[in-house]
Amino acid sequence: MSRSAAEAAAVPATIMSRRREARPAVRAWTRWLLRRIGLALITLWLISLLVFAATHFLGDPARAILGRSATPERLAALRTELGLDRSAVRQYVSWLGGVLTGDFGTSLATKGPVSALIGGKIVNSTVLVAVSAVIIAPVSAVIALVSARRRDSATDNVLQVALLTTAALPEFVIGILLVTLFSTVVLTWLPSVAVSWTGSPWTDPVVMILPVATLALAVVPYVARILRASLIEVLESDYVDMARLKGVPEWSAVARHALGNAVVPAIQVMALQLAWLAGGVVVVESLFLYPGIGTALVDAVRNRDVPVIQALALLIAAVYVVVNLIADVLTILVTPKLRTGVR
Amino acid sequence: MSVTKTPLPACSVTGLRVVLGRGGPDVVDDIAFDVAEGEILALVGESGSGKTTLATALLAHTRRGARIDAGTVVLDGRDLLAATPAEVRKRRGSEVAYVPQDPSASLNPVMRIGRQIREVLDVHHAGTPAERTARVRQVLAEVALPDDDEFLRRYPHQLSGGQLQRVALAMAFTLRPRVLVLDEPTTGLDVTTQAHVLATVRDLCARHAVAAVYVTHDLAVVAEFAHRVAVMYAGRIVETGPRERIFRAPAHPYTRALLAAVPSVTEPRVLEGIPGSAPSPGRRPSGCRFHDRCAFREPECTDAEPALVTIDDSEVLARCRRAGHVRAQPLGFTVASPDGSAGSAQRPEPVLRVRDLSARYGSRPILHGLDLEVGRNECVAVVGESGSGKSTLSRCIGGLHEEFDGTITFRGETLPPGARRRSREMRKAVQYVFQNPYLALNPRMTVGQIIRRPLELFGLARGADATRRVHELLGQVMLPPALHDLRPERLSGGERQRVAIARALACEPELLICDEVTSALDVSVQASIVTLLQELRESRGLSMLFVTHNLALVRSLATRVAVLSDGRIVEEGETAEVLDRPAAAYTRRLLKDTPGHGSELRHGGHESR
Known part of the structure; x- marks a missing residue:
């Protein structure tokens, strides 16, 4: 049974190393969780890009609101009011900035937040x-x-x-x-x-x-x-x-x-x-x-x-x-x- | 130790019959045996013999779809099979305990080791909570495992295979049962771990007078370990008796054939497989169930099934009408003459040359600066325990593992790491046969398509020509042409491995890498695969790298052996030289742990030394 004795003797050594590894295990955990949260945030950011693109580049909201019969002047006025005359990037940044601070903008229908x-x-x-x-x-x-x-x-x-x-x-x-x-x-x-x-x-x-x-x-x-x-x-x-x-x-x-x-x-x-x-x-x-x-x-x-x-x-x-x-x-x-x- | 003079049966089985479904075919039938206190009965049989079904039936349990139809299992004077479910449950674990085949699958992966052992005590309401905790520690110490809190809190995946099997043993011994049923408990373990698990079992059984039923297909283990043997074939016990008598003069042709298939560490036996394969329930022949594969068959053998009767007032019982005749035939083994090229003759020119090979998995080093050569028409065996790196070595050479330094040259050309970087010619010339034939064949392709594919890939044959080649290859690996259109699921393990070999041969390789190709197979199938490889090597001039942990097999097959330990070759040389006069301490230990070394298996009917 020399081997089993050796096996048994070898185990305390692995226990020691396991104990020593207890802290790195916690650290590995934290690192994994932070990485997953980071990835989730990146996913959310990409989604915000898609949502913004889908709602903004697939049609002019001002024209959609006013309909076909809208005059160019009223369209321009509404665009300025909605901030649609700014560049797409600036619109996105200001929208995202609002979202991050809990401000999702103003409803076009009710004019309320x-x-x-x-x-x-x-x-x-x-x-x-x-x-x-x-x-x-x-x-x-x-x-x-x-x-x-x-x-x-x-x-x-x-x-x-x-x-x-x-x-x-x-x-x-x-x-x-x-x-x-x-x-x-x-x-x-x-x-x-x-x-x-x-x-x-x-x-x-x-x-x-x-x-x-x-x-x-x-x-x-x-x-x-x-x-x-x-x-x-x-x-x-x-x-x-x-x-x-x-x-x-x-x-x-x-x-x-x-x-x-x-x-x-x-x-x-x-x-x-x-x-x-x-x-x-x-x-x-x-x-x-x-x-x-x-x-x-x-x-x-x-x-x-x-x-x-x-x-x-x-x-x-x-x-x-x-x-x-x-x-x-x-x-x-x-x-x-x-x-x-x-x- | 020997059996006590007046053995009191701790476990007595009569007329046991297990059937499939309602009135379906029997899996096992007409089973009867006694096991005395402190005695170890080996239940030997190949896959499909019903030995595992019988093992669990001893605990009144069957797998789904099967049913215990008749019989008694008397433990402690009371029949377990007639007991109520609640009583059966109470007696399991306390009177009769089970040690599973694969502890890594039989221990709950989400439960801590300590709790799993303790559960046996909890469900049987044994002692006070404090006594239970103490008993868990005590039983862990009995199987030579650590008994501290840290170990008790571990999960199964944090233990090695050998440790897991000890945990399973500890669990079985917790309540000191009188009968222990061990279902191939060492199958997945390497020889050293196996030797120690077996020693633990033997020790505990002797110390606590436990009767053990040891289910196995490994005759070499039986030869060292058991007091009595019961050989099973197609659901029947075909021969039973004291170990020495059965190994010296088997009375049943099946026992005889099994013994002829077992390789020996001490001599290069010519192994003989058993033709055909063991029939599954429902497809077993009438009359004697072995008659269609039997070398001693007479016309009368097909008429009626012989009963299990005592042979020549010995203690041996056999189920064969010609038992007396079979028993009288001396059991001789053909021993291969020493290889002509052996001895002082020059080694053939090397086909494969490995220089300073160091391989790793990620940051974990596996191999450390290996040198190895395989000569033309040689079979070089690489042996070692699990974890020694032998599979990594074969995977590096086969182009399946890329993380290595050093050079591998084949016919003078350097083989780049990874099969994808190798030329067509190189890929064709080096072929690989995998360990597990159940995973190595694409289940969606027919046998014909599997063998045909390399022919077309390497442009060796096309159309009708390819079909003809496929049939030739099937013939070479001794498979019937009817298999051509079947899918692998319909094939037995041995047949699958032959298909895998045929697929490799289709490429017309020069080097065949065999990675533990017989470890998933029965001995009789192993014998025929080894014979086949031997013949192919001779007829085709193949060079072979044969990776295995089975030293006895090496003796029958290899021209040279390289012994691998912890990623280093500790000894290399001609097979007979290394196995008879091992130089390295590690090789000596490996030989000592190999079962069948110094037991009845060594000297059957002949004493030629």
């Missing part, structure tokens, strides 16, 4: 997305777990067909079906639109039921199907079998050994879907006339309200970037191999 116009709507949409996410995550997880545990059984097959059918429907079709079922033709339990509603979402939660249900039905099938696949892989892994052979009870083998390893795909797919929701609310909000960023964006596009469009486009893009950044950080935190070996 953009931040005041969209501030409340952002809150409304955030509540809508957050409530949907809180419902989507556990529902998908439970469906995935049931299907994966009873793989290829009748229950699983029924669930899979139901999920695929739902996934095949666009969210506005789901929304219309729900409205037909619950508020107009079949039953009249729930309000079909939230248009009369002006207060905060929590003062009249009933109006939120159908929008949330639509979003949940649009997203749950994807999340559940991906989770099912990753759970099946994990449930058939050697380490879950090993847990069973150690005498670990079945529920514990699933909860402690399987779920811990299925969480990474769960984080990634939830992040993608949350980011999608930030943009996907547009359709659902306008369907139910829910006063969030979706309806605000539709209104702004209809009114050629360029500053509002810019602010909302930038916001939705920022949600994408931030959510994915958070997902990557979480992934590393729950994966020991990545956490201890981050470069």
